Amino acid sequence: MYLEKIDSPKDLRALNVEELKGVAEEVRAAVLHRVSHHGGHVGPNLGATEAIVALHYVFDTPEDKLVFDVSHQSYPHKVLTGRAKGFLDDEALDAISGYSSPLESPVYDNFEVGHTSTSIALATGLQKGRDVLGGKENVIAFIGDGSLSGGEAFEGLDTAAEIGTNIIVVVNDNEMSIAENHGGIYANLKLLRNTRGQAELNLFRAFGFDYHYLEQGNDVKALVELFRQVKDTPRPTVVHIQTEKGHGYEPAVNDKEHWHYCAPFDLATGQTKEKGGGEYTPFLLGNFLMEEMKTDPTLVAISAGVPMALGFGPEQRRQMGRQYIDVGIAEEEAVALASGMAKRGARPVFSTFATFLQRTYDQLAQDLCVNGNPAVINVLGASVFGMNDFTHICFFDIPMFSHIPNLVYLAPTTFEELIAMERWAIRQEQYAVAIRVPAGETVHSNETYEEDYSQLNRFKVQRWGSEVAIIAVGNFFQKGETVTKALADEGIEATLINPRYLTGVDEALLERLKAEHRLVVTLEDGCIDGGFGERIARFYGPTDMKVLCLGIKKALYDRYNVEQLLHDNELLDEQIVAKVKQLLNNSSVRHTQ
Secondary structure (H helix, E strand, O other): OOHHHOOOHHHHOOOOHHHHHHHHHHHHHHHHHHHHHHOEEOHHHHHHHHHHHHHHHHOOOOOOEEEEOOOOOOHHHHHHHHHOHHHHOHHHHHHOOOOOOOOOOOOOOOOOOOOOOOHHHHHHHHHHHHHHHOOOOOEEEEEEOOHHHOHHHHHHHHHHHHHOOOEEEEEEEOOEOOOEOOOOHHHHHHHHHHOOOOOOOOHHHHHOOEEEEEOOOOOHHHHHHHHHHHOOOOOEEEEEEEOOOOOOOHHHHHOOOHHHEEOOEOOOOOOEOOOOOOOOHHHHHHHHHHHHHHHOOOEEEEEOOOHHHHOOOHHHHHHHHHHEEEOOOOHHHHHHHHHHHHHHOOEEEEEEEHHHHHHHHHHHHHHHHHOOOOOEEEEEOOOOOOOOOOOOOOOOHHHHHOOOOOEEEEOOOOHHHHHHHHHHHHHOOOOEEEEEOOOOOOOOOOOOOOOOOOOOOOOEEEEOOOEEEEEEOHHHHHHHHHHHHHHHHOOOOOEEEEOOEOOOOOHHHHHHHOOOEEEEEEEEEEEOOOOHHHHHHHHHOOOOOEEEEEEEOOOOOOOOOHHHHHHHOOOOHHHHHHHHHHHHHHOOOOOOO
16 A cells, blocks of 8 residues: 555655556545545545645645645645544544644644635735745645635735746636536636637636646646646746546546535445434525515525525526526625615525625625615524534624624524514515524424514513523523523523524613513523623623623634533533522522512
8 A cells, every 4th residue: 555655745756656546546545434434525535636646746845835725625635744544544533624724734734724715815925925035935726616706716816916926826627616616717617628728718817827727637647747847937827627526436426516525424335324314494494485486586595605505406496597696605796796686676695604604794794784785694504503613613603793783683593483584584675684593403483473573672581580581592592491491490580581683782671670680691602702692791781780691702613522612611501500590699689579
């Protein structure tokens, strides 16, 4: 085996070119072993294997700098840079993340990367820094899987050309994003493929780049030859390689969208090992939107490269027709598009994960809310129960979005409340509305919910008590119910409140609580710093009311265990009950009813 003798790219470079095909096969096998046992990105890594082997063979990494876009295709890179154990040893699979990480390898991984379209821009920083400090190394950005549709990629190309010195952009063209590609740039890539790079209309040349095309992007020997041609180039250069997503594993080749990312599966059959069970709230929401479209031709669903976020597979996308648009991985465009559509009289609904909406802050504040256009933004996965990779944490949304003027941010507690809020948000014409879609296990209710939320910042009292009031936000409302029952068992009849609105407070209700309560507890499934609870604490600041704000402390988390995270932040039910009792006991005055 080759991999047994490769601890670094230096070992790889000791081989002859003819041996690299065997290395690539072993790297691919290692990737498949990991993803079949652990889950992860399948198609992107299999299609990029030969290119990454060739890059490390030709370039003098780590002296030459390699930056991956999204970095979900960096598994082969990790295998070749001292981390093969995390792909071959079943006991070590959890030690390796799914993205490039200087915490793992400060020598070979230049950046923590998990979002799209950043590689060229980051590489321009290395390019300029090298030039200022008098360095001579090559700077390489590796980009593909739809990432060219993001605006930051264009900005990076623009800056790289302006700097005008050595930078090599490898465009890994597998004709796919997560699903199919969207955006006019991909028509030019198709033209370049069809003409084997000879078309006069060439976006990259227009930017000022030298340009090379290779049709055999999964031929490691041809890749080595081309990379040798461009190594040490004095100018910005694009190397456009045509690869096959999922290359070397037939199921991934035959269904490229499904195999972009996959849970653990049987390698022989391609069948997932754990069958999904139960309902998934975003898919139920997607079904609701499709039903609404049947009676409302102005309703349009917007995706930014992740259509399956709401369960919109190929057939669903076909059925929606012109009432669906995918802008590619370009969330900023999606928000501005939604604002423009709402201005014109359509009813746009943009849905994506909270971590990706971080990229849209300016568009939400300026393009949408300053203009007051009634678009709907569904915020997915905003919870400790959401994605937990270092770069994909989804629970910083409340501090980010709840302070944007002219935005109404709602936090439903059940699926039925979600649908009531969604229906209102779509049909109303007064506000830009964001909805924090419940995450985790789908919760249903027989309760009848309001259909009009236009009178803002009205909290809902679920049950009245005294001494302590628990205001439990969205996903954590059920936790509030459990804590309330536990306190009742201790003789404490607490008030339970569903705030519903994250962008304001119900001042009348909060004033009313002063009469018979000594303690207000806020529970939020998100970052506590700048969060909902602090708004409540600020209201009660000049008074004698004690406020206990419970949520997740601001920090960078990576692949956390949910129960441990809750424990560390004193969010387990028994911890909350104990804290409430302690605070009540420490208070010398008790209200009387």
